[in-house]
Amino acid sequence: xxxxxxxxxxxxxxxxxxxxxxxxxxxxxxxxxxxxxxxxxxxxxxxxxxxxxxxxxxxxxxxxxxxxxxxxxxxxxxxxxxxxxxxxxxxxxxxxxxxxxxxxxxxxxxxxxxxxxxxxxxxxxxxxxxxxxxxxxxxxxxxxxxxxxxxxxxxxxxxxxxxxxxxxxxxxxxxxxxxxxxxxxxxxxxxxxxxxxxxxxxxxxxxxxxxxxxxxxxxxxxxxxxxxxxxxxxxxxxxxxxxxxxxxxxxxxxxxxxxxxxxxxxxxx
Numbered sequence: 001x002x003x004x005x006x007x008x009x010x011x012x013x014x015x016x017x018x019x020x021x022x023x024x025x026x027x028x029x030x031x032x033x034x035x036x037x038x039x040x041x042x043x044x045x046x047x048x049x050x051x052x053x054x055x056x057x058x059x060x061x062x063x064x065x066x067x068x069x070x071x072x073x074x075x076x077x078x079x080x081x082x083x084x085x086x087x088x089x090x091x092x093x094x095x096x097x098x099x100x101x102x103x104x105x106x107x108x109x110x111x112x113x114x115x116x117x118x119x120x121x122x123x124x125x126x127x128x129x130x131x132x133x134x135x136x137x138x139x140x141x142x143x144x145x146x147x148x149x150x151x152x153x154x155x156x157x158x159x160x161x162x163x164x165x166x167x168x169x170x171x172x173x174x175x176x177x178x179x180x181x182x183x184x185x186x187x188x189x190x191x192x193x194x195x196x197x198x199x200x201x202x203x204x205x206x207x208x209x210x211x212x213x214x215x216x217x218x219x220x221x222x223x224x225x226x227x228x229x230x231x232x233x234x235x236x237x238x239x240x241x242x243x244x245x246x247x248x249x250x251x252x253x254x255x256x257x258x259x260x261x262x263x264x265x266x267x268x269x
Contacts, residue, residue, distance in 0.1 A: 023059055024048040025067070026231055027111050027133040028256040032168065033264060036106050036139045044069060044085060044097040044113060044131075048233060048254075054194050054202040054211075056231045060093045067115045072155060074107025074137075074147070081111075103137045108150040108168070110134050114157055118246045126246040130157040130253045136168050136265075144168075146265050159183055159251040161193070161232055164219065167257045169265040178221040179255065180214075181234050187218030191234050195222040198229045227261035 023046050030041040044067070047059040069082040081099060089095025103109065115129040134151060138144035151163040164178040165171055177195070181188040191214045196202065202210050212220045214234075224230065232255045241249035 023062075024233055024252045024254055025062055025113055025115060025129045025131045026233075026254040026256050027113055027131045028229065029111075029133060029135045031135065032258045032260075033136045033138060033141060033144055034103060035141055036137050037102065037104055039100040039102050040109075040135050040137075041098055041100050042071075042081070042111050042133075046096065048196075048231065052202075052205070054196055054207070054233075056196045056198050056200075058096060061087065061089070061095055061097065062115070064097060066117055067113055069113050070111070071101060072110040072112060073105050074109060074150065075105065103135075106137050106139055108134055108136055108147055110150075110155060112155050112157065116158070124246040126241070126243075126249040128158050128249060128251045130159055130251075131255070132157070132161070133256045134163075134167050144265055154182055154185065156185070157182075157253065159188075159234065159236055159253040161234055161253050161255045163255065163257075169263070171257060171259055172263050173224050173227045173259055173261050176221045176223045177230075177232075177257070177259070178219055179232055181218040181220070181236075181253075183236060183238075183251070187214075187216075188236060189214055189216050189218060191218070191236050193220045193222075193232065193234045195224070196231045196233065197224065197226075198231070200228075224259045227259050229256065229258050231256055 026045050028043050034040045046062040047057050071079045071081045084099040085097040087095055111133050113131040117127055119125050119127045136146055146168045154160050154162050160182045162180045164180055181191050192211055194211045214220045234253050236251040238249040
């Protein structure tokens with residue numbers, strides 16, 4: 001069978017749309033704490049598709065034109081860093097996006113991503129994918145301090161996971177990590193939140209060790225047993241959010257944090 005160039009392009013777009021909608025997007029850095037003036041590498045990754053969105057593995061590369069990507073400094077300034085990203089693989093759908101950032105402002109920094117597109121999987125679906133990660137910039141790595149309130153401030157994503165536990169002074173193996181799920185700025189109850197350690201495969205339809213439902217305030221907690229990078233992810237389907245262009249809205253939001261085996265900050269502010 002012979003296809004025209006236009007038909008082949010349309011097929012390719014539909015396949016790419018299907019891939020992005022079915023996968024999650026996350027952000028991570030090469031280090032949680034960096035010295036002032038040095039580089040931190042920010043990765044924009046796509047995956048977490050296998051095992052019911054619970055595998056924390058790469059699966060393709062998100063189309064960069066579809067996303068917004070902002071670096072939020074400790075003073076609240078927001079800078080678009082999408083244009084700085086470069087691919088780690090030559091094949092179009094392999095690897096991930098990354099960039100070094102030279103950071104000059106001490107304090108807690110946030111990187112936030114958002115994707116909002118109408119996809120077609122036999123039916124039209126509005127797919128919203130959001131992600132955040134944090135890193136700390138300090139003049140001294142041996143005597144770093146941190147403003148513990150910064151992580152508790154939402155950045156205004158449509159679906160957002162908000163850390164209630166400081167990722168630097170309070171996050172440690174053996175201590176609880178608490179997040180709050182917000183939908184359009186309001187707490188969202190009864191949503192499954194997965195805490196996926198890198199390299200760990202969750203089991204069953206709902207793994208009682210790593211997955212929990214948010215309470216009436218949208219909060220959920222998890223106690224990591226050992227240090228590891230963790231992907232925290234929530235999915236929400238809003239059947240009432242529809243239009244003539246799509247039948248419902250599918251949300252996913254992630255936070256990536258590094259859980260150390262011992263405390264990194266001895267003297268938080």
